[in-house]
Amino acid sequence: DAKTTQPTSMDCAEGRAANLPCNHSTISGNEYVYWYRQIHSQGPQYIIHGLKNNETNEMASLIITEDRKSSTLILPHATLRDTAVYYCIVRAAYGNKLVFGAGTILRVKS
Amino acid sequence: NAGVTQTPKFQVLKTGQSMTLQCAQDMNHEYMSWYRQDPGMGLRLIHYSVGAGITDQGEVPNGYNVSRSTTEDFPLRLLSAAPSQTSVYFCASSYTSSGSDEQFFGPGTRLTVL
Numbered sequence: 363d364a365k366t367t368q369p370t371s372m373d374c375a376e377g378r379a380a381n382l383p384c385n386h387s388t389i390s391g392n393e394y395v396y397w398y399r400q401i402h403s404q405g406p407q408y409i410i411h412g413l414k415n416n417e418t419n420e421m422a423s424l425i426i427t428e429d430r431k432s433s434t435l436i437l438p439h440a441t442l443r444d445t446a447v448y449y450c451i452v453r454a455a456y457g458n459k460l461v462f463g464a465g466t467i468l469r470v471k472s
Numbered sequence: 473n474a475g476v477t478q479t480p481k482f483q484v485l486k487t488g489q490s491m492t493l494q495c496a497q498d499m500n501h502e503y504m505s506w507y508r509q510d511p512g513m514g515l516r517l518i519h520y521s522v523g524a525g526i527t528d529q530g531e532v533p534n535g536y537n538v539s540r541s542t543t544e545d546f547p548l549r550l551l552s553a554a555p556s557q558t559s560v561y562f563c564a565s566s567y568t569s570s571g572s573d574e575q576f577f578g579p580g581t582r583l584t585v586l
Contacts, residue, residue, distance in 0.1 A: 394571045405476075405562050405577035406515065413572070449514065455571040459505075459530070460564075462514030 366450045371467040374444075380437040382466055384450030387431040392455040395426060397435045399446040400465070406449065409435065440470045473498050476578035478563050484584045485553040493548040493581050495563030503566045504546040505575070508532065508559040515562060521546055522569055553585045 367385040374380040386395065396411040410417055410424045412433075417424045423436040437444055449465040479494045497504065505520035507530075517530030521540040535557060537549040546565075550557060560582050566575040 392571070396574070403509075403560060403580070405579050406564075408574040408576065411572070411574060453571045456569055459517055459520070460507075460515070460575060462507075462516075464514060 368466045380440040382435040396451040401446040478578040497565040501565035
């Protein structure tokens with residue numbers, strides 16, 4: 363599984379968009395980019411995933427660069443409840459293994 | 473749907489005791505797995521199952537046993553608890569093993585071994 367690099371922490375003002383970057387320069391062609399978050403040591407919560415195209419759901423948008431070596435998770439209107447650790451994970455096309463790194467601590471401030 | 477449920481939520485054991493952490497899902501998912509999370513660290517895979525009757529080891533399997541007799545349940549057994557097994561344990565499930573299927577996590581069991 364390809365490794366990912368994320369900033370240790372980020373701050374975001376409430377109501378503004380939170381843009382969380384992730385570098386995965388060794389990703390292979392059939393590996394997916396997944397984003398999870400963990401709030402207060404609860405179970406990780408699935409946010410979004412993508413392979414090549416940009417993706418959007420009710421929680422967030424995922425922007426993947428054309429060379430797939432990096433991606434950005436966008437929370438369009440961050441709230442205080444979005445304060446959490448955000449994990450960017452590269453996952454193989456087959457197999458249910460998720461390799462969690464240290465993630466990014468996102469602090470949303472009022 | 474209840475999703476992925478885990479019991480108990482908290483447990484304190486003495487060194488050498490055994491116990492079983494329970495995990496159940498009601499989504500008819502074929503794949504289930506166990507992770508542990510130590511303070512300030514990411515999750516590490518202990519064991520996983522691709523379907524009833526089939527299990528395999530993950531990254532940190534030593535000291536743990538699993539079985540999968542039904543699609544719904546995937547218990548994790550600690551045979552002889554050690555302080556190094558103090559951790560938060562998460563169970564997860566997904567519909568298939570495909571990389572396109574998201575995993576859903578339970579709320580966790582917080583285990584302390586004295």
